[in-house]
Amino acid sequence: MVMRPLPVRCPVCESPLAAKVLFCPACATEVSGRFALNEFALLPKEHLDFLRLFVKARGNLKEVERLLGVSYPTVRARLDALLRALGYEDEAEPEGAEAARLEVLEALRKGEISVEEAVARLRGGKS
Numbered sequence: 001m002v003m004r005p006l007p008v009r010c011p012v013c014e015s016p017l018a019a020k021v022l023f024c025p026a027c028a029t030e031v032s033g034r035f036a037l038n039e040f041a042l043l044p045k046e047h048l049d050f051l052r053l054f055v056k057a058r059g060n061l062k063e064v065e066r067l068l069g070v071s072y073p074t075v076r077a078r079l080d081a082l083l084r085a086l087g088y089e090d091e092a093e094p095e096g097a098e099a100a101r102l103e104v105l106e107a108l109r110k111g112e113i114s115v116e117e118a119v120a121r122l123r124g125g126k127s
Helices: 045-056 061-068 072-085 097-109 115-124
Strands: 019-023 030-035
Touching: 045 061, 045 072, 061 072, 072 097, 097 115
Parallel strands: none
Antiparallel strands: 019 030
């Protein structure tokens, strides 16, 4: 039998799901009740994948950067997004602002824009 990932969102209203029945594949015991899922079980796949890689790299962001082949600001932004998803950090920026900032930094890293242009975009909020 193929084991699929646990669905964590309702397909109708997208609210978090809770577990009602647990099953032991070894002895076929079923336990019924109301069970809460922990914050890690509720993470979307992209956050869970990042968390696994972060743990594998022993929390070393430079190693995560190397393994993913992305810039340090991108790794840092993914970690910040993971922390927010876990409820460990408040949403500091409006949605999309962080992504826009990262686009500017990535363009600067690639040499597509000058330092002056990057500073102007970051200060003015343009990307």
